Structures are given as structure tokens and as C-alpha cells.
Amino acid sequence: MTIRDLGYKPYEGARLPPSNNVWVMLRQGLSRAWGSWMVKIAIFLAILPPLIACLVVAGWRYFAAQMGHADEAADIGSTALREMFRYETWFVVSLVTLGAGAAAIAEDLTFKAFQFYLAKPVTRLQYLAGRIAAVAIILFAITFLGGLLIVVIATVTATPDQRVADLGLVAPTLAYSIILALFMAPASVAVSSLSPSRALTMSAWALLFVVPHVIASIVDTISHGSFPWLYLTSFTGLLATIADALFKVEGESALRWYHAAPILFGLALLGVYGAHHRLERVEVIQ
Amino acid sequence: MSAPSIKAVRASKWYGKVTALQDVSLHCTPGVWGLLGPNGSGKTTFLRLAAGLLTPSVGEIKVADEAPFANPNVLRRIGLCPEADALYDDMTGLDFVASMAELSGFAPREARDRAAKALTDFGLEHAMDRAMGGYSRGMRQRAKLAQSVVHDPDVLLLDEPLTGTDPTSRHVILDQVRRRGEEGAVVLFSTHVLHEVEALTEQVLLIARGQLVASGNVHEIRDLLSEHPHHVRVECDRPRELATRVLGASAGVSTVTFPSSTEVEFLSSDPDDVYATVAREALAGSFEIRSLTSPDATLEALFHYLVERSANMAGTGADAGVGRAKAIATQKTAPREEAHR
Amino acid sequence: MSPKPPPAPDFATGLVAVTRLSSKRLLRSRKLRLAIASLVLVVGATLVARYAMDVDEPAALMRDAARLGFFGLLGYLLPFLFSSGSIAEEVETRTLPYLLMRPTSRFALALGKYLTGVLFSFGLLTVGILVLHVGVYATTPSAMIDELGSTGRLVGGLALLALAESAICLFWSALISEASGLMSTLHLGAIEFALGMMPFSIRFVSMNYWATQVAGLPKGGFLADTVPDVESWIAIVVVAVVTTAFVLGGMLVVRMSQFGFGKA
Numbered sequence: 001m002t003i004r005d006l007g008y009k010p011y012e013g014a015r016l017p018p019s020n021n022v023w024v025m026l027r028q029g030l031s032r033a034w035g036s037w038m039v040k041i042a043i044f045l046a047i048l049p050p051l052i053a054c055l056v057v058a059g060w061r062y063f064a065a066q067m068g069h070a071d072e073a074a075d076i077g078s079t080a081l082r083e084m085f086r087y088e089t090w091f092v093v094s095l096v097t098l099g100a101g102a103a104a105i106a107e108d109l110t111f112k113a114f115q116f117y118l119a120k121p122v123t124r125l126q127y128l129a130g131r132i133a134a135v136a137i138i139l140f141a142i143t144f145l146g147g148l149l150i151v152v153i154a155t156v157t158a159t160p161d162q163r164v165a166d167l168g169l170v171a172p173t174l175a176y177s178i179i180l181a182l183f184m185a186p187a188s189v190a191v192s193s194l195s196p197s198r199a200l201t202m203s204a205w206a207l208l209f210v211v212p213h214v215i216a217s218i219v220d221t222i223s224h225g226s227f228p229w230l231y232l233t234s235f236t237g238l239l240a241t242i243a244d245a246l247f248k249v250e251g252e253s254a255l256r257w258y259h260a261a262p263i264l265f266g267l268a269l270l271g272v273y274g275a276h277h278r279l280e281r282v283e284v285i286q
Numbered sequence: 287m288s289a290p291s292i293k294a295v296r297a298s299k300w301y302g303k304v305t306a307l308q309d310v311s312l313h314c315t316p317g318v319w320g321l322l323g324p325n326g327s328g329k330t331t332f333l334r335l336a337a338g339l340l341t342p343s344v345g346e347i348k349v350a351d352e353a354p355f356a357n358p359n360v361l362r363r364i365g366l367c368p369e370a371d372a373l374y375d376d377m378t379g380l381d382f383v384a385s386m387a388e389l390s391g392f393a394p395r396e397a398r399d400r401a402a403k404a405l406t407d408f409g410l411e412h413a414m415d416r417a418m419g420g421y422s423r424g425m426r427q428r429a430k431l432a433q434s435v436v437h438d439p440d441v442l443l444l445d446e447p448l449t450g451t452d453p454t455s456r457h458v459i460l461d462q463v464r465r466r467g468e469e470g471a472v473v474l475f476s477t478h479v480l481h482e483v484e485a486l487t488e489q490v491l492l493i494a495r496g497q498l499v500a501s502g503n504v505h506e507i508r509d510l511l512s513e514h515p516h517h518v519r520v521e522c523d524r525p526r527e528l529a530t531r532v533l534g535a536s537a538g539v540s541t542v543t544f545p546s547s548t549e550v551e552f553l554s555s556d557p558d559d560v561y562a563t564v565a566r567e568a569l570a571g572s573f574e575i576r577s578l579t580s581p582d583a584t585l586e587a588l589f590h591y592l593v594e595r596s597a598n599m600a601g602t603g604a605d606a607g608v609g610r611a612k613a614i615a616t617q618k619t620a621p622r623e624e625a626h627r
Numbered sequence: 628m629s630p631k632p633p634p635a636p637d638f639a640t641g642l643v644a645v646t647r648l649s650s651k652r653l654l655r656s657r658k659l660r661l662a663i664a665s666l667v668l669v670v671g672a673t674l675v676a677r678y679a680m681d682v683d684e685p686a687a688l689m690r691d692a693a694r695l696g697f698f699g700l701l702g703y704l705l706p707f708l709f710s711s712g713s714i715a716e717e718v719e720t721r722t723l724p725y726l727l728m729r730p731t732s733r734f735a736l737a738l739g740k741y742l743t744g745v746l747f748s749f750g751l752l753t754v755g756i757l758v759l760h761v762g763v764y765a766t767t768p769s770a771m772i773d774e775l776g777s778t779g780r781l782v783g784g785l786a787l788l789a790l791a792e793s794a795i796c797l798f799w800s801a802l803i804s805e806a807s808g809l810m811s812t813l814h815l816g817a818i819e820f821a822l823g824m825m826p827f828s829i830r831f832v833s834m835n836y837w838a839t840q841v842a843g844l845p846k847g848g849f850l851a852d853t854v855p856d857v858e859s860w861i862a863i864v865v866v867a868v869v870t871t872a873f874v875l876g877g878m879l880v881v882r883m884s885q886f887g888f889g890k891a
Binding site for chain 2: 630631632633634635636640641644645647648651652655656720721722724725726727728729730731732733882883885886
């Protein structure tokens with residue numbers, strides 16, 4: 001048998017630019033997130049609070065109009081949005097970040113997947129951006145679409161002079177959804193870089209989600225509301241403070257959005273930096 | 287206590303629509319048995335059935351005359367070295383193997399002594415106090431083997447035990463396996479590296495596509511496949527003249543090749559006739575015969591032949607030949623009543 | 628010399644062996660460190676608040692801390708950490724065959740895992756509540772003695788909580804090992820926590836509610852006045868029956884399941 005040596009022939013066809021790698025990682029991250037039971041159940045659960053809130057808004061407005069007190073139902077749209085976001089943060093965002101965020105990098109470490117990603121011309125930053133973006137997109141879609149539905153129902157059921165104000169709720173809804181996605185996605189993915197054990201990173205994220213809030217509420221209760229500052233250590237507390245400001249909910253708490261915003265921003269940056277720093281240390285072949 | 291044995295009677299196992307094992311009947315008596323088959327052929331499924339981790343979908347599997355699934359009376363006699371590279375990485379080798387001994391019924395102190403001995407037998411005496419997460423692949427394999435023998439099982443099931451081991455580790459492991467077989471245990475040793483089995487035993491079970499295609503002594507199985515043409519290679523001083531003589535005397539020769547200037551190879555459906563002709567010529571002093579071999583007698587050749595044949599015949603209903611080989615081979619090892627099933 | 632396998636261990640011996648193995652593994656695990664960190668944070672924050680804010684009613688503070696920190700957080704968290712992966716993680720890391728191929732009864736295996744979870748959860752909860760008791764009443768020695776009964780009731784309630792929540796986590800860990808964390812989270816979150824705050828008799832489905840009643844804590848949640856009052860002994864019986872049902876369920880699953888060993 002003769003051997004014909006064809007030699008090395010480099011590929012000379014078109015190549016996509018390196019920035020395309022982020023999109024590839026994003027698409028792969030989205031499909032992996034969809035493979036998680038937690039994310040599927042979270043998306044299913046995410047439908048319920050907006051539907052219930054829509055029913056409450058429509059019902060409240062209807063009965064208020066029937067009783068001749070339509071002006072008393074003027075703020076129901078923003079109140080419903082605020083409450084809906086509170087429930088979604090606790091019961092939906094927690095599950096999405098647990099299933100898709102807090103396991104993302106740990107899974108790749110467990111299954112030694114970095115030898116596939118990083119042996120390709122994918123930088124660690126591109127990999128991280130793809131992972132974070134996948135979680136952020138799911139979080140944004142869940143919260144914004146739910147909020148948008150409530151805004152639409154509130155606008156439709158509003159009195160003519162209230163209609164513009166209710167339509168204006170799109171802006172805080174959009175702002176809150178973006179803030180939530182941009183903060184929770186990097187934070188949860190950063191936690192997933194802490195260990196190759198998926199169970200451990202998910203447990204750690206669950207603890208970070210719950211423990212500071214409970215501690216803050218203990219101290220808040222003991223101090224009879226005079227010391228709310230520990231809520232600034234809780235993701236949910238920070239987001240709740242921002243939501244209160246966006247939807248103009250008057251509270252007795254001394255916490256204001258300008259206390260929470262820099263901390264949220266700082267934590268998001270710290271999350272990205274920390275995760276990137278951890279990834280820089282990952283050896284491709286383990 | 288009944289004698290150690292593994293018996294399968296028309297056992298099948300499927301997962302949804304996937305058939306992992308189909309209509310397998312066999313009987314393994316004390317000694318070392320090689321369980322051979324390509325990847326995905328059903329070896330691991332069979333070992334898991336025998337270890338009592340799975341139950342057959344149809345048919346039955348018995349170890350020492352009892353069904354093993356969740357049966358402590360049988361499980362106490364079984365040692366399993368699983369294929370997966372999975373260990374409690376946070377535990378030391380000694381703690382792990384001692385815990386396994388405790389679960390087998392030994393008191394903590396005795397369990398620790400036994401664990402130390404088992405780990406020493408497999409050459410891990412210097413690493414037994416280290417966490418297993420830091421073990422090399424070969425060390426992990428030996429730790430898995432140590433836990434499988436720590437309670438002196440008389441039925442030992444080893445799923446690819448030599449994966450990732452270096453030559454020294456292989457020697458240690460094969461030595462231990464051979465010793466257990468000689469002491470009267472049934473050792474079922476799965477692999478797809480054929481020379482490993484050849485070095486250990488002549489008793490083999492060949493599995494392909496979930497079916498047992500042959501079982502018994504490797505040479506006997508080879509002889510049973512009479513319809514398969516044999517290669518006979520002769521090294522002599524004048525190979526072309528010898529080829530002429532053999533072609534004239536033996537009607538079954540279909541092909542003659544000359545691998546080198548001093549060798550001739552015949553492909554014959556009646557190899558005994560070729561052997562007889564070559565022997566006659568040698569006795570007559572016509573040729574200087576230097577060697578007479580059959581490349582087909584190696585396990586590898588047999589394995590490839592049976593696996594290819596199984597693949598070619600799958601789904602055609604034309605597996606009568608394989609069925610015959612299996613039936614005859616089984617007849618030599620299984621009780622008479624099962625051979626007629 | 629032919630091999631002589633030992634006789635199969637009896638149920639108690641197997642149980643002890645499983646418990647020892649599980650305890651050794653938990654003691655080395657990071658989960659234990661996470662649990663201790665959570666406990667220290669809750670107890671520490673309460674004690675700091677106690678002395679920084681010069682609380683007038685230490686007994687009320689003790690109740691608030693127990694209700695929010697122990698019954699509202701640690702009572703879920705610790706059993707979840709120690710029990711929700713007890714079977715599922717062995718399946719995921721493919722170490723379960725080492726246990727199931729041993730002659731130890733599968734019932735003993737499941738029960739041993741359960742008892743280990745209970746032992747660690749209850750142990751930490753008890754240590755935490757006792758430290759809290761000593762810390763909160765450190766400046767009032769007479770109250771420290773007088774309130775021992777109340778703290779004892781809290782410990783009793785926490786014992787029931789550890790038993791029940793660990794049983795729930797074990798059950799899901801055995802039944803749906805691929806998503807045991809999710810199922811345990813949903814059960815603890817939706818049934819134990821959310822329904823435990825509901826009005827009328829709805830909250831009777833929550834073991835956490837019964838445990839808070841045994842502990843002598845006030846009813847919280849929505850429309851608490853609508854929830855019927857129940858004797859403590861009834862609460863104990865209810866928790867015992869439900870716990871037994873979940874443990875037996877988990878044991879039966881472990882006894883009968885093949886745990887997806889068919890998958891490569």
C-alpha cells in the first residue's frame with residue numbers, strides 16, 4: 001500500500017472574529033441553563049406572580065370603579081409591581097441563580113471542560129462574559145416580561161387621566177429588571193468559581209442569599225426598626241431598597257437607594273473581578 | 287454454604303428502549319474468567335447484575351445459588367471493583383477501605399487491620415494515610431481493588447481493573463487476581479485488552495451487542511468455529527515448493543500468501559488436513575520446517591471474528607452459527623439442562 | 628486456603644457502620660464549615676445586637692432570635708445541608724455502588740444516613756441555642772436559671788424540626804436523586820415555610836409550624852389568630868408520624884431502587 005502525504009494545508013476559508021466567541025458561549029450557556037430542572041421550574045413559577053398581580057390590579061380597579069372610588073386604586077399598579085418583584089426575587093430569581101449561575105463554572109471545573117473551551121481561541125474573559133450573559137438574559141426576561149404584563153393590565157384598566165402615569169411604570173420596571181440581572185448574574189457566577197464542587201457552590205449561594213437577610217431581620221426586630229443597616233449586606237435587602245425607590249414606596253426604614261446602589265455596583269464589579277481572577281488560575285489540563 | 291458460582295439463565299436487561307443484555311445464559315465456576323467485549327457490549331451491565339446493583343428485566347442471575355439484589359447473604363460473598371474512577375476523595379485510603387470492611391461486618395479494629403493488609407497487598411502501604419483525592423490514577427485503581435477484596439469475597443467482580451495502571455501496578459494486580467482464583471474464588475475480570483486476559487486465564491466469556499457470543503476455553507471455542515477458515519503459517523526453507531505440495535494434497539485451501547521469503551500462509555476450511563500434510567512432509571525430510579503456527583488461535587483474532595460476525599448478523603436472523611458456537615461452548619461449562627434451553 | 632467471607636452484619640452493626648462512615652465524611656466536608664459559619668453568624672449577630680442596643684427584655688429577644696434565626700433559617704438550612712445530598716451525592720459522584728454492594732441492609736444504609744443528618748443538625752442547633760441562652764442572660768444570672776425551661780422547650784422544638792426536615796430531605800434525596808436539592812428546596816420553601824405562614828388550618832401541613840408550637844413560640848405569619856390552638860402532645864405525635872412516614876418512604880426507595888446504574 002502506498003502512502004500519499006498530502007502535507008499540512010491550513011484552512012483558508014472565512015473565520016468569524018474572536019468576539020463571536022462570547023455569542024457562542026452565551027448560546028451554549030443558555031442551552032445548558034435550560035437543561036437545569038431548577039431553571040425550568042423557576043420559569044414556570046415566574047408566570048404565577050404576574051398573573052396573580054394582574055388579577056389583583058384588574059379586580060381592585062373594577063371594584064373601586066363600581067364603588068365610585070376609582071382614585072383610591074390609582075397606585076395599585078406600582079404597588080402590584082413592587083410586590084411581584086419581591087416574590088420573584090425570593091422564589092424565582094433564587095432558583096434561576098442557583099440552577100444556572102451558582103453551578104456554571106463549578107460544573108465546568110468538575111467535568112474538566114476548560115480543556116475544551118480554553119484550548120480554543122476563547123479567552124477567560126470571553127468565557128466569563130458568556131456565562132454571566134446567559135444568566136443575566138434569563139433573569140432579565142423573567143422579571144421584565146412579568147412586569148411588562150402588569151404594566152399593560154394597569155394601563156388598560158386605568159382611568160384616562162391615570163393611563164399615562166401607569167404606562168410610565170415601564171421605565172422603573174425596565175430599570176429594576178436590568179439592575180437585578182446585572183447584579184445577580186455576576187454575583188452568582190462568581191460564587192460558582194469558588195470550588196469545583198457544584199453542591200458546595202450552590203449551598204454557598206443559597207447561604208449568601210438567605211443568611212444575611214435573616215440576620216438583618218433579627219437585628220431589625222431586636223432594634224425595633226432602628227437599625228436596618230444590616231440589610232445592606234443582603235442581596236435581597238439591597239434590591240428591595242432599590243425597588244422601593246423606583247416604585248416610590250414610602251417606608252419607615254432609614255435605608256435609601258443611594259445607600260444600596262454603590263454597594264450593588266461594587267459587589268457586581270467585585271464578582272466579575274473575583275471570578276476572572278479565579279479563572280486566570282485555572283489550568284487547562286487538570 | 288454453597289460453592290461460589292455465578293449463574294445466569296436467559297437474563298436480559300434493558301433501559302427503556304435500549305437493550306443492554308439479551309438472553310444471556312452462563313455458569314462461572316471457581317477460577318479466573320475473562321469477560322471480553324467491545325465498549326458498550328454489556329460487560330458492565332452484567333457485572334452490576336451479578337453484584338446485586340441491578341435486577342434483570344427478564345430471566346435470572348444467581349450468585350452462589352441466590353439472587354444477589356439487596357441480599358446481604360449473597361453480598362457478603364461478593365467483591366466488586368467498579369469501572370468508574372470514583373472514590374471518596376476527602377477520605378484517606380485506610381479510612382475508606384476500613385469503612386468498607388466495617389460495612390461488611392467486621393469490628394472497627396479488625397476492619398482497620400484488614401484494610402491495612404489489603405492496601406499493602408496492592409502496594410499502597412506508603413499512601414494509605416493520605417487523602418485519596420491526591421492519588422494518581424493507578425493508585426486510585428489499586429484502592430478500589432483493595433476495597434473489593436478486604437472482606438475475602440469468594441466471588442470477585444472486576445470491571446476493567448487495569449485501566450490507567452502502569453506495568454508495575456499491572457503486575458501487582460494480576461498477581462493478586464491470579465492468587466484469588468487459585469484459592470477457589472470465582473473471579474470475573476472484564477476488559478477489552480485481550481492480552482491481559484490471555485496472561486491470566488484461558489476461560490473466557492465473549493459478549494458483543496449484549497449477547498454472549500461464546501464462553502469456555504479459548505482454544506475449545508476456536509475449534510468449535512469449524513466453518514470459519516483458519517490461517518496456518520509455516521516457516522521453512524522453501525516455502526513456494528511447500529505451498530505446491532499442500533495445494534496438491536489438501537482440498538480445503540482457498541488462499542496462499544507468502545508473508546516473507548521463508549514463510550507461507552494458508553487459509554483453509556480444513557486446517558487439520560494442512561497440519562497433516564505439513565507434518566508428513568517434515569517427517570519425510572523434504573523440508574526444513576522451522577515453525578508451524580496458527581495466527582487465528584490468538585484470543586484477539588477470535589474476538590474480532592466473533593464481534594464482527596455478531597455485528598454482521600444482528601437483526602438478520604442469521605445468527606445460527608453464533609448461536610451454535612454459544613450453545614456448544616455453553617454445553618462445556620453449564621449444567622446439562624441449561625445447555626438444551 | 629479458600630476465601631472465607633464473614634457473615635452478613637446484623638441491622639444494628641450495619642447501622643453503626645453507616646453512621647460512622649457518614650459522620651467521618653461530614654466532619655471533613657465543607658458543608659459542616661458552612662453550617663457552623665451560618666450558626667456563628669446568627670448567634671453572634673444576636674448577641675452583638677443584645678449588648679449594643681441594651682435590650683430591656685432578654686426573654687423576648689431570645690424568642691425573636693429563635694423564631695427568625697433558628698426556626699426560620701437554621702432549622703431548614705442545616706437538615707438541607709446534611710441530608711439533601713445524602714443519597715443523591717453518592718449517585719452523582721458514582722460512589723453509591725460501594726455501599727449498596729455491601730452486605731449491610733439497605734434499610735440500615737438509609738437509616739444510618741438519616742440519623743447522621745439528624746445528629747449533626749440537632750447537635751449544632753442545640754449548641755447554638757445553648758450558647759445564645761448563656762450569652763443573652765449572661766448579665767442576669769437569675770434569668771439564666773429561670774429561663775432554662777423556655778430554652779428547654781426551644782431545644783425540644785428544634786429536635787422535632789431536625790427530625791422532620793432531615794426526613795423530608797432524605798426522602799427526596801433517595802426518590803429523585805437527579806434533582807434532590809431542587810425537590811428539597813421546593814418542599815422546604817413551599818410547604819414547610821410558605822404554607823407554615825398561611826391562615827386557618829392550612830399551616831398544619833408544615834412540620835415547622837408544629838415544631839414552633841412545641842417550642843412555645845408565638846404564632847407568626849398571616850392571620851395567625853385564625854389558626855386553631857393545638858395541644859403540644861398532638862404536635863409531637865403529628866411530627867413523629869409524618870417523620871416516620873418520610874423516613875420509611877426513603878428507606879423503601881433505597882431498598883428497591885436501582886439508582887440509574889444502567890446509565891454509563
